[in-house]
Amino acid sequence: MVSKERARRRAEREAAAAAQRQRRARQVARRARRRALTRALTPRLPRRGRVGRMQPRRTRAQRAGIVILTLLAIGAIFYLVPDPTLRLVLIAVLLLALPVFVVVALGRRI
Numbered sequence: 001m002v003s004k005e006r007a008r009r010r011a012e013r014e015a016a017a018a019a020q021r022q023r024r025a026r027q028v029a030r031r032a033r034r035r036a037l038t039r040a041l042t043p044r045l046p047r048r049g050r051v052g053r054m055q056p057r058r059t060r061a062q063r064a065g066i067v068i069l070t071l072l073a074i075g076a077i078f079y080l081v082p083d084p085t086l087r088l089v090l091i092a093v094l095l096l097a098l099p100v101f102v103v104v105a106l107g108r109r110i
Helices: 002-041 060-080 084-106
Strands: none
Touching: 060 084
């Protein structure tokens, strides 16, 4: 009599646990479907930033042009400005302002 009662209670516990497992499995499946649907519907932005050296910011011709024009400007400063202190100041200003000129002239590329 006691063993039958114990067996009946165990069967009820197992049935409740099975129902709980099924409920949990349905919740997990529903959550996974919802997550997959939102991932499918949300637009993806292209990755920002660069990895590696596959695409340099500037082409080789652009970099060469930047270097040549900078050297020409430094040469013009040396040729046209007689005062050595003023030469150094102008070259320092040129080198500090060079990135701004490059971005304005060639555009900012990421």
